[in-house]
Amino acid sequence: MNKFSFSFLLFLLLLTSSAFAQQLNLIQNIKGREFTSLNGQWNYIMDPYEMGYYDYRHMPFDQSASGKGGFYDDREQKNKSELIEYNFEYAPQLVVPADWNSQGDIFKFYEGTIWYRKKFSAAPKTDKKYLLYFAAVNYEAHVYLNGKKLGVHKGGFTPFQFDVTGKLNQGDNVVVVKADNTRKQDEVPTVNTDWWNYGGITRDVLLAELPQTHINDYKIQLAKNNLNRIEGYVQLDGKDLAQQITVSIPELKIKTTARADASGRVNISIPVKKMTYWSPENPKLYDVVVSSGTDEVKDRIGFRTIEVKGTDILLNNKSVFFRGISIHDENPLLQGRLRNRGDMRMMLQWAKELNCNYVRLAHYTHNEEMIRLADEMGLMVWAEVPVYWTISWENPETYKNAQQQMTDMVVRDKNRASVVVWSIGNETPLSEPRHKFMGNMAAYTRSLDDTRLVAAALEIHREGYDLIVDDPLGEKLDLVSFNQYGGWYWGAPKDLPKYSFKIKYNKPVVITEFGGEAVAGYHADDETRWSEEYQESMYKYQLDMLSKVGALRGMTPWILVDFRSPRRQHPVYQNFWNRKGVYSDTGEKKKAFFVLKNFYDQMQQKYK
Known part of the structure; x- marks a missing residue:
């Protein structure tokens, strides 16, 4: 790599370091956790002029002093003289997860904004952490919980999550998503593609319940070009990080335990004497259990090398x-x-x-x-x-x-x-x-x-x-x-x-x-x-x-x-x-x- 390329890469790494820190915390194996599915019927409003996001001066409502005024408020008319120009309660519904293009002729070529709303009930516990997880929304998603903005995600095919601990109501809750699949030159992908630009909440929406200190991430794979050693790590998230972490593969009679460092991380290196390697002819998967003092996650993992x-x-x-x-x-x-x-x-x-x-x-x-x-x-x-x-x-x-x-x-x-x-x-x-x-x-x-x-x-x-x-x-x-x-x-x-x-x-x-x-x-x-x-x-x-x-x-x-x-x-x-x-x-x-x-x-x- 020449000096300019290295400097360019370093600049970009520094520029995006905070974003990396957020996404590197993306939870591993979401469906291996306790979760409530929010899939199903969501009310929707098609909004080609984005009147639910911008005022008449084209300023975002959620950036105003009050933070109010957008469709994410999910307002209901309180008296007969009140003016409200939308209503989720009487709005039609779309299936989630699914693209909107396939759910009616009006949507076939539609590119723009659709607002989704889902009501759900929750009973949050004080000793638990909660994540609102989206497996994919195409392309730009603005997410609101009970009228408060959680954040924005760009990218139509990758997962993202928000920590909603302390933000859930006991009982009734509402999540609103502004999904926009408009193609733009500076996005990834850009304006010119050769596939259908399916918009909407196209993959699962889950509300995960976790211990306050939980196993957030892990990598358990064979070391590079080495059929005789498993290498990887386990990463805890939370407050009580100095815990014993155990990785076990019962069928191989493997069990290794180590204490996490101050950051909640344990690096693992496990010698392997005999195992069945994953291949197309024999796609062997092993049950793997990762546990700590407060959490346990199970996965099915195959082991192979490629070089x-x-x-x-x-x-x-x-x-x-x-x-x-x-x-x-x-x-x-x-x-x-x-x-x-x-x-x-x-x-x-x-x-x-x-x-x-x-x-x-x-x-x-x-x-x-x-x-x-x-x-x-x-x-x-x-x-x-x-x-x-x-x-x-x-x-x-x-x-x-x-x-x-x-x-x-x-x-x-x-x-x-x-x-x-x-x-x-x-x-x-x-x-x-x-x-x-x-x-x-x-x-x-x-x-x-x-x-x-x-x-x-x-x-x-x-x-x-x-x-x-x-x-x-x-x-x-x-x-x-x-x-x-x-x-x-x-x-x-x-x-x-x-x-x-x-x-x-x-x-x-x-x-x-x-x-x-x-x-x-x-x-x-x-x-x-x-x-x-x-x-x-x-x-x-x-x-x-x-x-x-x-x-x-x-x-x-x-x-x-x-x-x-x-x-x-x-x-x-x-x-x-x-x-x-x-x-x-x-x-x-x-x-x-x-x-x-x-x-x-x-x-x-x-x-x-």
């Missing part, structure tokens, strides 16, 4: 080929985000039917339940943040946002054996400001977790029939991972044998995207666009071309299943659908599915 040596990817010291596919967080059968474990299991099962051992969860942080299912089902995961296309590279606030989203993802998923790659972005165009931004992101991600691979989906450049991979960011990544769309956006399928790759880096090559669109059931010759035969032919020629890359160690073609996108407007073949799936939007396997599965069957035999 790169030369042009090989080693899983548990054995060379592996990533037989993968890309996936969006969307249910093709029922419009909208994946709503529950059943939806998510269906998507991962479709990947398993393709004989995948690996999935790329693009282009943002997916639901924690999806990662836990991947743990159970034996699918390695590429996990990504939405640094996508034309980010504002020179805006420090944009970098701060991207770094925070990476922090939240790593903090949440660091105990999941399935996650083998942290991705810092997708298809980002070359420029000096971008190199600094992305280089700093790579370094920061390694500082959070050095036990996994760090990568990004890069782009190729063509000169004649040469496909060139020479991105300066490649020096800072573990994989030569890139997207290319030969046979669809350039060249005809039958021309692909003429092309050859010139790759600068001596690292494992993982093709993060290739593909083309086909309408399921539309049949023609293999030169007719949009037909299954065209897509099938393109896959055959692509796989032949890619097989000539000696360092090829995996791929995630684009994409498992057709998905919705406002960018895709052809009225006959697309109609706001990206049709690059090997499954259709009704779950029908296209002809390309069988080409890819046959290739993966061969790779499975080769890498036994």
Whole structure:
């Protein structure tokens, strides 16, 4: 790292240190705690002019002297002459968790503000701590409890929480959320994407009850490239921090105890004599219990190592080929985000039917339940943040946002054996400001977790029939991972044998995207666009071309299943659908599915 880049990174770390301190305290394994679900029916008010947030001079009500006047007050009319221009009590309802776009035609393309309100009953205890936890709200969330503002969160795919200890009423309470999915140039992602901008409270809302001094965070994984040692830490939060902490794995007869230091932290290092390592062939998970004098948390954790040596990817010291596919967080059968474990299991099962051992969860942080299912089902995961296309590279606030989203993802998923790659972005165009931004992101991600691979989906450049991979960011990544769309956006399928790759880096090559669109059931010759035969032919020629890359160690073609996108407007073949799936939007396997599965069957035999 040059002097300027190091100074830039140091500046950003100092700039955002308080935000990191807040989010690094994000609770681990929220569903392993005592909690009350606030999911269900929430009243809502659509507010395209944001009259519930700004006065007529466009000043926020919650920043006025009184802090009153916004929809978050949830006022009720006291007498017949009082003027109130909203009413949650008579307002319609939306389901939470779910996006709003799929809950009525009026919402289909809506981008803007919707206010959510939920009434609930609580009986807070004086010896307990309470957290209001949101698994995701897209994109900017302002949260109020009983008329008082708790805070703001930006980022549509990562969890956030507020300490509401001492702020809950005995009995009736009300939480109001201003959710705004407006796209903006300086946000992450930026204005230009190729997926549906689903708005709303899209994941769980929970009220957690904890001991006043509780286990807030822990990491329990194998040490870097070491199959014989578990390393990690346990972090307490609260007042009485000098407690004995025990980590036990009963099946392995492991039990270790140590006293937390003054900050409530214990570092652990446990030798392992014999264990079953997690792998796609045998996704073994162990019951792990973390306890202190005042708290106990149970988890299911797998143990494995992942590393790169030369042009090989080693899983548990054995060379592996990533037989993968890309996936969006969307249910093709029922419009909208994946709503529950059943939806998510269906998507991962479709990947398993393709004989995948690996999935790329693009282009943002997916639901924690999806990662836990991947743990159970034996699918390695590429996990990504939405640094996508034309980010504002020179805006420090944009970098701060991207770094925070990476922090939240790593903090949440660091105990999941399935996650083998942290991705810092997708298809980002070359420029000096971008190199600094992305280089700093790579370094920061390694500082959070050095036990996994760090990568990004890069782009190729063509000169004649040469496909060139020479991105300066490649020096800072573990994989030569890139997207290319030969046979669809350039060249005809039958021309692909003429092309050859010139790759600068001596690292494992993982093709993060290739593909083309086909309408399921539309049949023609293999030169007719949009037909299954065209897509099938393109896959055959692509796989032949890619097989000539000696360092090829995996791929995630684009994409498992057709998905919705406002960018895709052809009225006959697309109609706001990206049709690059090997499954259709009704779950029908296209002809390309069988080409890819046959290739993966061969790779499975080769890498036994």
